[in-house]
Amino acid sequence: DTEVTQTPKHLVMGMTNKKSLKCEQHMGHRAMYWYKQKAKKPPELMFVYSYEKLSINESVPSRFSPECPNSSLLNLHLHALQPEDSALYLCASSQVTSGGFGEQFFGPGTRLTVL
Amino acid sequence: GDSVTQMEGPVTLSEEAFLTINCTYTATGYPSLFWYVQYPGEGLQLLLKATKADDKGSNKGFEATYRKETTSFHLEKGSVQVSDSAVYFCALSPPLAGANSKLTFGKGITLSVRP
Secondary structure, X not given: OOOEEEEOOEEXXXXXXXXXEEEEEOOOOOEEXXXXXXXXXXXXXXXXXXXXXXXXXXXXXXXXXXXXXXXXXXXXXXXXXXXHHOEXXXXXXXXXXXXXXXXXXXXXXXXXXEO | OOEEEEOOOOEEEEOOOOEEEOEEEEOOOOOXXXXXXXXXXXXXXXXXXXXXXXXXXXXXXXXXXXXXXXXXXXXXXXXXXXXXXXXXXXXXEOOOOOOOOOOEEOOOEEEEEEO
């Protein structure tokens, strides 16, 4: 299985809602990532987990809360978002080796709209 | 810091035309270099990679050669198809990446291939 899956595919939420994005991989990768991508722009890194521990937080607002319950799953909890948070949210995973992180495999993304 | 520069787009070609998309980088040492492709409405897919100087990555008729002397990783395809229409991102990851390693993306370029 060489796939990263993400659910839901689309999500519309109000600014007072709480929702979660889910990501799953079964490639045995021990690094997992969340990215935010605006239209016609490259992905922007938000968080990196390595061996289920948060290793990078790119100064993301606290209304985004990541969670890595086990080596295959990655969640992104959303609360009190703003309309400018509307974007495509991408999950990725990679191996972790003695030389660092391997190439990243991306999921199809969740298209988030905040009203 | 590390950076990736891609040629300005968009690019529009006729089917069976030759494609070159330029990518140059700035980094210390020997980073790993990647081309990712994003089809409309989808996540990113790794198209090809190269991890050391003079390596040639290839996949689906696309090729790119890691040129240390010109710090370049240009993407080429001899005969494009309508199905190649997508956004193409050049990216690098630092050598001997440690716990704080991350991908640096170029701005991306949109390729449209007309029948």
